[in-house]
Amino acid sequence: MARPKTTTDEHGQIRDRRGEWRSGRPVFLEPLLDFPTNPKRIFKWLFGIPGFLFPWFSIFMVIITISYLFFTPELSRMQNFEIGWMAEIALRNLVLLTLCTGGLHLWLCRWKKQGRIKKYNGNWMAKNSPTFLFNDQVKDNVFLSIVSGATIWSLYECVLWWGYANELMPFSGIVNNPIWFALGMFLVPIWRNFHFYWIHRLLHWKPLYDRVHFIHHKNVNVGPWSGMAMHPVEHLFYFSCMLIHVIVPSHPLHMLFNGIQTGIGPGLSHSGFDEIMLGDEKALKNDRYMHYLHHRYHNVNFGESNVPLDKWFGSLHDGTPEADEHFRRVHTAKVQAQQAKSESS
Numbered sequence: 001m002a003r004p005k006t007t008t009d010e011h012g013q014i015r016d017r018r019g020e021w022r023s024g025r026p027v028f029l030e031p032l033l034d035f036p037t038n039p040k041r042i043f044k045w046l047f048g049i050p051g052f053l054f055p056w057f058s059i060f061m062v063i064i065t066i067s068y069l070f071f072t073p074e075l076s077r078m079q080n081f082e083i084g085w086m087a088e089i090a091l092r093n094l095v096l097l098t099l100c101t102g103g104l105h106l107w108l109c110r111w112k113k114q115g116r117i118k119k120y121n122g123n124w125m126a127k128n129s130p131t132f133l134f135n136d137q138v139k140d141n142v143f144l145s146i147v148s149g150a151t152i153w154s155l156y157e158c159v160l161w162w163g164y165a166n167e168l169m170p171f172s173g174i175v176n177n178p179i180w181f182a183l184g185m186f187l188v189p190i191w192r193n194f195h196f197y198w199i200h201r202l203l204h205w206k207p208l209y210d211r212v213h214f215i216h217h218k219n220v221n222v223g224p225w226s227g228m229a230m231h232p233v234e235h236l237f238y239f240s241c242m243l244i245h246v247i248v249p250s251h252p253l254h255m256l257f258n259g260i261q262t263g264i265g266p267g268l269s270h271s272g273f274d275e276i277m278l279g280d281e282k283a284l285k286n287d288r289y290m291h292y293l294h295h296r297y298h299n300v301n302f303g304e305s306n307v308p309l310d311k312w313f314g315s316l317h318d319g320t321p322e323a324d325e326h327f328r329r330v331h332t333a334k335v336q337a338q339q340a341k342s343e344s345s
């Protein structure tokens with residue numbers, strides 16, 4: 001007897017043969033840069049709840065304000081590279097990463113507060129698996145995130161603070177240029193995603209993929225700590241988005257936002273859940289199916305949802321059965337072309 005194509009899980013959700021859950025709607029693409037421009041959609045996306053500003057952007061604003069006011073050394077101390085202030089920044093970033101990504105991991109994967117409700121992959125994190133360091137996916141992911149990820153993030157930040165302290169960086173203040181300050185904050189996530197798309201495409205170039213990016217892709221099923229589970233060289237590429245502030249006049253808060261969002265954002269984008277439930281009724285929308293599909297299929301969705309480069313360059317998998325069929329055909333055609341080439345040579 002043929003195996004059924006789908007099953008119903010313990011929460012009444014439909015899962016396919018691989019145990020995958022799908023939302024039943026195409027992945028969400030933010031409308032800002034989408035064509036044709038739709039002002040009504042853009043307005044709703046900006047000011048709606050959930051939307052661009054609420055909740056995640058606002059949560060990040062609170063985190064960076066607290067980090068700036070209470071957990072960043074005085075600028076005058078940062079004129080020379082000294083272990084004291086650099087260690088304070090490294091410690092702050094380590095605590096942030098542990099609280100945010102670790103908290104998300106505890107909530108979703110250790111305490112399993114919402115079971116598998118809206119969980120993309122049916123499985124939990126791998127244990128006793130030789131694929132991962134220490135034969136354990138979570139330990140592997142935590143080790144890479146903390147030892148390499150948080151360190152490289154902090155090093156970039158320290159170098160940039162040293163630049164601000166020595167007036168080597170192009171600076172734009174809040175009082176003398178409030179519009180650019182606000183616009184800069186808005187542009188940071190867009191710049192990050194634009195940068196990520198191109199860096200990510202480069203990392204899929206075979207020599208780099210085989211030596212570097214494959215480490216991140218060992219995580220087919222992802223959890224919060226998988227987000228920063230990367231080879232150190234990939235961390236160097238990934239956090240290089242912070243170098244934009246060497247060129248573009250910015251306030252240090254822009255740089256801090258850029259670094260912190262790049263450091264703790266992957267915890268959310270790799271949580272593996274479409275929504276984070278805060279109770280039976282309340283849930284925080286997460287909507288990261290787009291990147292989950294990248295881990296599933298590798299050659300689709302190199303970018304994130306706010307810069308539609310995947311759509312423009314034909315690599316967008318929107319999670320629908322039609323997209324499955326399209327990429328299956330593309331893959332088959334590629335394999336056949338390769339076979340034909342090797343037979344003729």
Ligand SMILES: [Zn+2]
Nearest residue numbers: 216227270291
């Ligand atoms: Zn990823």
Ligand SMILES: [Zn+2]
Nearest residue numbers: 200204213294
């Ligand atoms: Zn990739």
